[in-house]
Amino acid sequence: MSSRLQFEGAGVCESDLSGRPFNGDTVNVAQVSDREVGKLLDDLPSAHGSQTVRDGRAWKRRLHDPAKRARRAARVVRHIRFVYFAHVDDDSMFGDYHHELVTAEVLMDRVLTARASGMKAVHTHLHGEAEEWLFKRPPRGSFQQVTPEYIRWYGRDGARRGEPMVREELAIELMAEYGYSYSNALDIATNNSGALARMDQTWLIARAKTPIYCRPLHATEFHQLARTIEAAYHVPVGDTQVTRANMDIARRAAAVLGTVLDEYVETPFHTPALAETFQEFHGAHLLRVAHARLAGLQPMPVTGVLGWFSAKRARIYAEVQARLAAR
Known part of the structure; x- marks a missing residue:
């Protein structure tokens, strides 16, 4: 049986x-x-x-x-x-x-x-930590300066984003803000923020x-x-x-x-x-x-x-x- x-x-x-x-x-x-x-x-x-x-x-x-x-x-x-x-x-x-x-x-x-x-x-x-970072928005006042992680969560005018920027979007934003090349901007977004790749965040x-x-x-x-x-x-x-x-x-x-x-x-x-x-x-x-x-x-x-x-x-x-x- x-x-x-x-x-x-x-x-x-x-x-x-x-x-x-x-x-x-x-x-x-x-x-x-x-x-x-x-x-x-x-x-x-x-x-x-x-x-x-x-x-x-x-x-x-x-x-x-x-x-x-x-x-x-x-x-x-x-x-x-x-x-x-x-x-x-x-x-x-x-x-x-x-x-x-x-x-x-x-x-x-x-x-x-x-x-x-x-x-x-x-x-x-x-891992589970990535999920926590995605759904746990840091307070605006916790940032002492404009960092890639701040840009990920907040716009230039300080307005909260509906969803945090994905890694590709953040790289493009850094290119426009600081004149980086895309490869350098993507590297900074990867190593200096909790931004996820678009497919991973989706x-x-x-x-x-x-x-x-x-x-x-x-x-x-x-x-x-x-x-x-x-x-x-x-x-x-x-x-x-x-x-x-x-x-x-x-x-x-x-x-x-x-x-x-x-x-x-x-x-x-x-x-x-x-x-x-x-x-x-x-x-x-x-x-x-x-x-x-x-x-x-x-x-x-x-x-x-x-x-x-x-x-x-x-x-x-x-x-x-x-x-x-x-x-």
Whole structure:
């Protein structure tokens, strides 16, 4: 008997990316990993006596097949669910272990639901501090002089900006104010203010407006999730079937995490078995993403200099990701 939990259309938050068509220029890479994530979560083990824990080679083989683009309306959001010890004292080591399992499940639910909605489910470079800096406006009187950080929050007339300037806007403002070149202005904006790149700030603002059950993870939460998956893998001494089931589920959780990251990331795991699983599935996923991007770009009509540079940049990006995954 398999502990399979499926929710048809439940807990899926809407995103403008979820309905964006494939046009040859932008590949919705979330669709690339739909099949492998579904296969990983479709037959999770349980602690039932009739469940035999497999060696995992079958599901690894299946996920090396090319992923097929699926209709978003028919997507099923599956969830990671661990097995809990029965009849144990919450004040014992099992209580701490169960707390780690709950944390891992909640964070993985957010990753999978955000992914299903078309959002970038994990941002591995933006930490929680960046979110605090974005939404915590410093008082005007706390600045002794006009600095890049002041310009980021306040205009020349001292009026508060509706949103803090992004890094690119701040660089242009510094160019106009002090006559810097763009490269020097961008360097000053990066190193002397808390300004974020436009895409990063847009992601954080969208994240803040997203319901908590499908809110994507920033880097701090991503590493917390990795720690809890490792904690789930190191099961306390107890029921053998629970131990084997949770070790297998933890490996699958590491594999799923590797298939939802569309840019190369060093493994966040220290346990060799989890690190190896993450690297294997992350590398295979990045190769599929690169091939999908290249396949989508080749028939694209390229007109004008800007179109040529856009296509060239996308191809170079795909090739770099493929090489990082294959090394």
